[in-house]
Amino acid sequence: MAELQGLGAQLSEAEKVGVEIVAISPDPNEQSQKVAEGLRLGYRFLADTDLLVARRYGLIHARGGPDGQDVPRPATVVLDKDGVVRWFSVSHNFQVRPDPNDVLRAVRAL
Amino acid sequence: MAGRQSPWHNQRVESSTRLAILSPLVALGAIAAYVLFFRVAVVRNHPEGYVAAFAVATGLAVLAVTRTRGRRWPGWIALGISGLLLIAGAWFNFVAAQVPDTATALHVGERAPDFTLPDASGRPVTLADYRGKKPVIIVFYRGYW
Numbered sequence: 024m025a026e027l028q029g030l031g032a033q034l035s036e037a038e039k040v041g042v043e044i045v046a047i048s049p050d051p052n053e054q055s056q057k058v059a060e061g062l063r064l065g066y067r068f069l070a071d072t073d074l075l076v077a078r079r080y081g082l083i084h085a086r087g088g089p090d091g092q093d094v095p096r097p098a099t100v101v102l103d104k105d106g107v108v109r110w111f112s113v114s115h116n117f118q119v120r121p122d123p124n125d126v127l128r129a130v131r132a133l
Numbered sequence: 134m135a136g137r138q139s140p141w142h143n144q145r146v147e148s149s150t151r152l153a154i155l156s157p158l159v160a161l162g163a164i165a166a167y168v169l170f171f172r173v174a175v176v177r178n179h180p181e182g183y184v185a186a187f188a189v190a191t192g193l194a195v196l197a198v199t200r201t202r203g204r205r206w207p208g209w210i211a212l213g214i215s216g217l218l219l220i221a222g223a224w225f226n227f228v229a230a231q232v233p234d235t236a237t238a239l240h241v242g243e244r245a246p247d248f249t250l251p252d253a254s255g256r257p258v259t260l261a262d263y264r265g266k267k268p269v270i271i272v273f274y275r276g277y278w
Contacts, residue, residue: 043269045258047250048276056253066272069250069258076248081237082273096232100271102245106264111239116230117275122174126270133268 042130047071048095071095082113101129109133152197153207157214160190164218180230184222190215245271 044066046055052068069076077083077095088094097114099121110129112121163186170176194215197208238246249259263269 041267043263043267044272045260045269046272046274048274050276052253067258068253070252071250076246076250077273079238079246079248080273081235081239083235084232087232088275094275095273096235097275098237098239098271098273100239100245100273102260102263102269102271104263104265104268106244106247106261106269108239108241108243108245110241111237113235113237113239115232115234116180116226117232118180118226118230119178120174122178124174130268130270 043067045069047076049074049077084117087117099126101126101133103133149197149201149203150207152193152200153211156190156193156197156211159193160187160215160218163187163190180226184219184226187215187219187222191219 046052046066047069048055049071051072052070055068056066071077074083074093074095080098080100082096082098084094084096086093087096097117097120099112100108101110103109109132110126112125114120163183167176167180167183176182191212194208194212197211198205199208201208245260247259247261249257252258260269260271
């Protein structure tokens with residue numbers, strides 16, 4: 024959640040309305056959604072339970088989970104209005120996430 | 134000469150005991166700082182920082198053990214704590230947390246693959262529905278932490 028919070032907290036009110044932030048994980052997401060709404064972060068949490076979308080995006084960390092299960096590679100993707108990729112970042116160390124400022128710079132450059 | 138001084142008045146013993154106390158403080162302080170400032174991108178994105186702090190702490194403990202002429206156990210305890218943290222931290226950061234490269238389907242300038250997934254209330258959300266309406270930031274995350 025921490026990196027999600029960093030990202031959302033730095034979006035201005037106008038940007039929160041103008042940009043959709045979609046957070047995808049294999050977890051059931053009722054809890055995440057509640058937390059995000061409590062923090063007024065304005066994300067949509069989508070449940071990719073079977074990792075179908077992570078697989079389609081080529082973002083699978085095989086056997087990377089604590090119980091040896093497949094998990095998504097942490098990644099952040101910025102799409103313009105036409106759904107075209109304008110910027111992305113994929114982690115090589117799951118502790119490391121893109122700096123929210125870099126993401127926002129990519130969004131503001133659209 | 135040594136017989137006239139108790140160990141606590143011996144300068145070498147004192148400074149090595151101080152090193153033995155300082156060592157785990159540096160290591161545990163690094164953990165506390167990492168947790169406390171986890172939301173700061175520069176801290177979160179440099180996990181090798183805590184490994185470096187554990188290495189410094191281990192070095193201090195080695196000094197505490199080798200430089201004393203008096204009791205060695207404070208130094209050994211410090212070396213045990215800091216050395217274990219160094220091994221565990223280095224293994225976690227440089228082995229366990231590594232994410233192997235994959236061929237992603239992401240290419241700047243190309244349209245992202247479409248998908249439909251349920252949101253928290255179970256309603257399906259389709260990426261293509263945002264087309265022509267607003268930019269989208271997609272964040273893939275591991276979920277359970």
